[in-house]
Amino acid sequence: MGADEATAGEDGEGFVFSEKPLEIVGGDGVHLHDADGTAYLDAGAAYACAPIGHCHPAVVEAVQTQAEELLYVQASYPTPTRTETYARLGALAPGDCSKVWLCNSGTEAVEAALKFARSATGRTKVIAAKGAFHGRTMGALSLTWKPKYRAGFDPIPRGVQFVPYGDEAALADAVDDDTAAVFLEPIQGEGGIHPASDDYLQTAREVTAERGAALVCDEIQTGLGRTGDLWACEHAGIVPDAVTTAKGVASGLPLGATLCADWLAEGAGDHGSTFSGNPLVCAAADATVDTIVEESLASHAADVGAYLRERLTTAAETHDLPIREVRGRGLMLGVQVRRGANRTLKQLALSERVLALPAGRTVVRLLPPLTIERHHADRIVDALVEVLS
């Protein structure tokens, strides 16, 4: 399921998306298990979709209760779980990004931010960074850098200018009076776990504010505690005009959200979606978000993440492992290896029973549940030492 393995028709079976040779039938906390009952430590949290672990009892109970009450009603009727989701996400949003737009995926959260920014500013130029990943529907794809994702889909909507990630001068140069928005991941995930410096994000904030353009932080991977702060943009002390979230916000049930400032929300026009904020996914989101807040999982992620990072760096030296660099923040870490990441991941899964993710060809990406403890971190390090020695 890693991007590198998502090759259509690879196995000649009746599906488009390729699958791994490992059938997962259950999950419990930080583990997934197969039909034989073999447990795998999920060091990728199923692509960050299980921030509080798999089948967390609070989420399971909330979903069961809601399923018996009401599965669906359209978004034009207030319904208790959605009202709670609006309130919770609005309260947690950075600064004044407290207008909440709900949808069903990350790419849709980005599409919404793109439409709102264009409509609210009346401008069409948009800026994104080289290496960026913002999703795969046409609008979000236009902001996604890698040719691999874009190939075959021309003409992709125009108007997007890509700037080198981290280059303050290039960004300041690119933003002008025609710019509707700048989209940035505070830490590039799919692009290889590259954190932006605080200075870079502060510059992005300054130049967009000067020109009346929206700054959109795509926090679909970094958000809700993963990097040790509730939002990664908080690390730089900035407040964007919009933040996108998805992936783990409802523990893997399909929910995305665009949290934005009033002026941007005014650009929402007639944007909408039938399934948007349905009662069931909102029940899962409310329980997930409550758990993240009540158990202070952002600061826990900062602690365990620092420990994991330190242990990885030390292990790389003492065992002379083929590791070029360990980077990232909190529980969003990239281990750049001097060999194929996919081979490493396969060995980790099959011989060590540890599931991690790729981020490009040479980076092993670790996005474990925010609930992991130090002994789980130790297991991840030991498994990597075993496989890379």
Ligand SMILES: *Cc1c(COP(=O)(O)O)cnc(C)c1O
């Ligand atoms: C995963 C991801 C997306 C796309 O989310 P989907 O739910 O797969 O559409 C967009 N931006 C970032 C930063 C992501 O990590």
